[in-house]
Amino acid sequence: MMIEPIYTDRLILRNWQPEDRPLFARINADPLIMEYMPRVLPPADSDKLVDRFQKHIKKHGFGMYALERKDDHAFMGTVGLSHVAFKASFTPSIEIAWRLDYEFWGTGYATEAARAVAQHGFNKLGIEEIVSFTVSDNTRSMHVMEKIGMTRDEDGDFKYPKMPKDHPLSNFALFRLSKDSSE
Numbered sequence: 001m002m003i004e005p006i007y008t009d010r011l012i013l014r015n016w017q018p019e020d021r022p023l024f025a026r027i028n029a030d031p032l033i034m035e036y037m038p039r040v041l042p043p044a045d046s047d048k049l050v051d052r053f054q055k056h057i058k059k060h061g062f063g064m065y066a067l068e069r070k071d072d073h074a075f076m077g078t079v080g081l082s083h084v085a086f087k088a089s090f091t092p093s094i095e096i097a098w099r100l101d102y103e104f105w106g107t108g109y110a111t112e113a114a115r116a117v118a119q120h121g122f123n124k125l126g127i128e129e130i131v132s133f134t135v136s137d138n139t140r141s142m143h144v145m146e147k148i149g150m151t152r153d154e155d156g157d158f159k160y161p162k163m164p165k166d167h168p169l170s171n172f173a174l175f176r177l178s179k180d181s182s183e
Contacts, residue, residue, distance in 0.1 A: 157172060
């Protein structure tokens with residue numbers, strides 16, 4: 001299934017293309033970009049992640065988009081929506097997430113793309129609430145969540161279920177955005 005692109009002033013959120021895979025693999029292999037993830041990904045695992053993105057899109061009609069800059073068509077990473085794939089106090093739910101190449105950090109691109117994806121979710125897909133979560137120390141990601149209007153739900157903070165309880169990356173902060181609060 002193809003998803004309809006989303007356009008912003010500077011960005012195109014679009015379907016994945018074969019030439020995106022090696023660029024996304026480089027992003028997933030970068031220790032700085034993957035600082036708050038359990039591990040960097042080898043190319044085969046990065047490709048499996050893109051395959052999962054595409055299966056989600058085919059099944060649900062939405063998912064994680066490839067992110068492209070309009071002016072030069074540079075592949076920048078991914079931003080999108082997906083069903084949370086584990087059980088927690090806030091599931092079932094739809095998550096908004098992003099992963100951009102380091103060169104695009106601090107430019108407002110993640111905020112611009114995430115804001116457009118959230119509005120698409122609310123206005124075109126009929127989603128009532130979107131969540132986002134990250135390692136409690138990941139202030140950069142939490143800043144994007146706040147900039148798109150999300151509110152921290154400290155009562156919803158949780159231990160990531162696929163991590164050992166004492167792992168330094170196991171404590172997660174939960175943020176929420178409702179359709180009503182985004183209008």
